[in-house]
């Protein structure tokens with residue numbers, strides 16, 4: 001109880017510094033959490049972009065039976081997860097959205113000029129080689145004019161997405177290091193101002209452990225409060241974050257970002273852990289630098 | 294032997310010995326005055342005994358433990374010793390209570406002191422007894438040390454040193470800031486505690502104390518113990 005008391009007393013004696021460290025740390029951690037989540041999501045998106053898993057297969061006939069026939073054959077190709085016919089209405093809607101001029105032209109020319117296409121989806125885990133193999137087989141099917149693989153089209157974009165997510169992760173780590181340095185400075189100044197007291201209780205036979213424990217408790221308290229502040233701000237900022245993230249991917253055919261409760265829990269625990277580690281490590285470094293224990 | 298110094302020398306910087314050839318033995322329950330001119334090394338000798346400083350040469354042992362060798366035993370030894378530093382070393386921004394109660398955090402380890410939790414009513418009672426014994430009113434406990442006079446601060450330091458009923462009390466000029474009456478309150482208290490078995494090492498300038506208390510007296514001069522007067526009969 002002495003230790004608890006000493007820890008609380010310590011915090012109340014340097015209330016301004018404690019509040020600064022708590023809220024400064026919370027701001028850093030909140031930034032870390034949102035950037036970290038974002039880069040994780042970008043990395044995940046990279047694999048999940050639906051467009052990159054699909055290929056458009058163009059059929060050279062508008063005959064319904066021919067299209068159906070091609071569909072059955074495509075479905076039999078190994079390495080194809082699913083396939084479906086894209087209706088002419090769907091195709092014109094797509095044109096209207098992305099290529100309005102073309103759409104206007106096709107309206108004048110009538111239904112017959114609209115190519116009949118199939119949308120083929122490859123499994124998530126298919127590698128480039130087997131996918132190429134499947135694409136070649138599809139191409140060989142009678143009445144198929146060409147196949148347009150989304151992965152080829154999105155290759156460059158996916159590549160840059162990967163770098164974006166790496167950048168985000170580096171930024172996250174950098175922010176955490178900043179937090180660590182802030183904590184180091186904080187605890188170093190505490191040890192400096194309290195060195196008289198430390199010397200005194202040492203002369204009364206305090207062990208290293210009992211000298212360190214109050215500060216350890218203080219570090220734990222402060223990181224707990226920091227974690228609570230961050231998690232609360234995430235709870236309230238969740239909707240806003242989701243919106244911001246989802247604006248990023250415009251028309252790439254992305255999966256919208258959702259923070260499920262399970263993931264939210266994991267993120268919250270990670271925040272607490274990161275705060276705790278930063279505080280405790282900061283305290284330990286300060287202790288070693290001050291040669292107090 | 295509670296304390297024993299053998300051929301001890303101490304230098305703070307390489308070429309200037311403060312103490313040399315110091316041989317001293319203190320039995321359990323013994324009372325010892327250390328006298329000598331200012332700057333002769335009384336405080337240094339006391340710091341060697343409390344293992345706050347370590348000897349440059351020779352050996353200091355506490356109850357058979359060599360200070361520089363065994364740090365965990367040293368901790369336990371320190372908990373059996375009460376110290377009144379020459380500069381008091383009080384936490385100036387805390388209350389008197391907070392200062393006096395500190396030694397109880399680490400438990401009572403003196404041979405004739407029952408353990409007391411520093412949280413319960415028992416601790417409060419011990420703190421009150423300690424300040425009353427040094428002639429301070431109980432209401433001073435809530436005051437901050439910064440607000441006290443020099444003599445009051447000195448007595449707070451004494452109260453802090455005795456609260457644990459240590460086996461050995463080391464006091465460096467414990468009456469340096471006290472008036473005549475309070476000096477004798479403290480000295481009477483020391484003698485009473487000594488009768489109960491607490492050993493004392495007291496550094497002092499006060500000839501009247503030496504004359505009236507009549508205990509073993511070590512005279513320091515020229516960096517060593519010139520006279521070790523067992524009867525306290527020799528008046529310097």
Ligand SMILES: Nc1ncnc2c1ncn2[C@@H]1O[C@H](COP(=O)(O)OP(=O)(O)OP(=O)(O)O)[C@@H](O)[C@H]1O
Nearest residue numbers: 305306311329330331332333334335336337338379
């Ligand atoms: N930490 C230190 N570093 C360097 N020199 C020191 C240190 N402490 C004491 N000295 C020197 O050692 C000598 C003895 O000092 P000490 O404090 O032991 O004297 P003292 O007998 O207690 O004097 P006083 O009666 O004035 O308290 C002095 O010359 C002092 O300058």
Ligand SMILES: [Mg+2]
Nearest residue numbers: 335336379465
């Ligand atoms: Mg001195």
